[in-house]
Amino acid sequence: xxxxxxxxxxxxxxxxxxxxxxxxxxxxxxxxxxxxxxxxxxxxxxxxxxxxxxxxxxxxxxxxxxxxxxxxxxxxxxxxxxxxxxxxxxxxxxxxxxxxxxxxxxxxxxxxxxxxxx
Amino acid sequence: xxxxxxxxxxxxxxxxxxxxxxxxxxxxxxxxxxxxxxxxxxxxxxxxxxxxxxxxxxxxxxxxxxxxxxxxxxxxxxxxxxxxxxxxxxxxxxxxxxxxxxxxxxx
Numbered sequence: 522x523x524x525x526x527x528x529x530x531x532x533x534x535x536x537x538x539x540x541x542x543x544x545x546x547x548x549x550x551x552x553x554x555x556x557x558x559x560x561x562x563x564x565x566x567x568x569x570x571x572x573x574x575x576x577x578x579x580x581x582x583x584x585x586x587x588x589x590x591x592x593x594x595x596x597x598x599x600x601x602x603x604x605x606x607x608x609x610x611x612x613x614x615x616x617x618x619x620x621x622x623x624x625x626x627x628x629x630x631x632x633x634x635x636x637x638x639x
Numbered sequence: 640x641x642x643x644x645x646x647x648x649x650x651x652x653x654x655x656x657x658x659x660x661x662x663x664x665x666x667x668x669x670x671x672x673x674x675x676x677x678x679x680x681x682x683x684x685x686x687x688x689x690x691x692x693x694x695x696x697x698x699x700x701x702x703x704x705x706x707x708x709x710x711x712x713x714x715x716x717x718x719x720x721x722x723x724x725x726x727x728x729x730x731x732x733x734x735x736x737x738x739x740x741x742x743x744x745x746x
Contacts, residue, residue: 566683566726566737579733593699609716615682624730625673628692629682 523628525616528635543599543616551594559612565623606637645658645738651746660741662727671731674712678723681690
């Protein structure tokens, strides 16, 4: 059974850094496309970042240059390093994965809340 | 970037009603569209992919149609468990964007 479990969220001051983790089970992260999707409080879904199985990475313009997606194959875990955080980055961050190469998301974690505030 | 626009933003309906939600893309996305259902405090759940393919385990009361720039999600007979927010998402090209959501509430 595929399972995604996020962690690492919390309260952080503007300008600070935070690293989110997504522990996967039921499959190997290196073999699949993995993504982060966020949802600001009371708002809609926003795709944030993607890492393909070949290691290529993609970012939304809103986070480009500040966020870095990566994975640790030995830990079967996906990461999102978030730097220079802003108030508008406040959101629940979901780890999500498509079952194949088409980028719709079959599998989702439960989400982790990041609050950027002084 | 391709913009996805859903209508309506909110929909009031009764149990048993037929409900239709529209999603329009700012340029053609062929059939590369997915629909999700989200309930408060929960992760989204995939309902439909490739515009009209029903995800395994999703009730057949849900159906999707469309191609190019206009798509619809239809619930043939609304059930109490269907009151939720629905999102479309294109996966035609980078960046992969969502519609703003349609909240289906009890009338």
